[in-house]
Amino acid sequence: MKITCPLVGASFRESEDRDALRAASIGTICDLQADPENEYDNTAVAVYIDSHHIGFIPKDMNGPIFAHLSAGSEATATIISFEKPLRPILEIEL
Numbered sequence: 301m302k303i304t305c306p307l308v309g310a311s312f313r314e315s316e317d318r319d320a321l322r323a324a325s326i327g328t329i330c331d332l333q334a335d336p337e338n339e340y341d342n343t344a345v346a347v348y349i350d351s352h353h354i355g356f357i358p359k360d361m362n363g364p365i366f367a368h369l370s371a372g373s374e375a376t377a378t379i380i381s382f383e384k385p386l387r388p389i390l391e392i393e394l
Contacts (some may be wrong), residue, residue, distance in 0.1 A: 303365065303392045307347055309355040311387040320352035322385055330354070330377040330390065345369065347377060347390070357390075358387040368394045 310321055331348040335356075338344035343366040345357040357365055371385055377390035 301394045303356055303361060303388055303394070304380070305361045306383060306393070307355040307386075307388050307390055308358050310351065313352075313354060317352040317354050318386060320349045321354040321388070323351055324354075324388065326378055326379055326381060328379045330379065332357070332365060332369060332375045332377055332392065334366050336366075336370070357392075365392060367377070 307317065309317060326351060333346045335344040335346045336342050341362070343362055344359070345362045345365045346353055347355050347357065349386045356362070364368050373394075375392060376394055377392045379388040380390060381389045383389060
């Protein structure tokens with residue numbers, strides 16, 4: 301299953317995390333991690349470039365990805381385009 305979605309929440313990240321996102325390009329691989337302790341969404345999926353937390357998968361699209369990660373499976377996302385510098389479009393394959 302492939303899921304294509306935008307990254308959300310980048311503007312709320314620390315400056316060094318935003319800088320890591322600005323340095324990314326099409327083809328950059330991002331790590332995905334389930335974030336069940338997130339205070340706003342208990343099925344949140346955090347997106348990282350190296351150790352930089354750059355944002356989240358949108359809440360209305362994170363359910364299957366969260367379930368996949370919570371089952372112990374790994375997942376990565378690839379940046380396939382940019383709407384804006386801090387708004388990449390991700391392709392995730394589960």
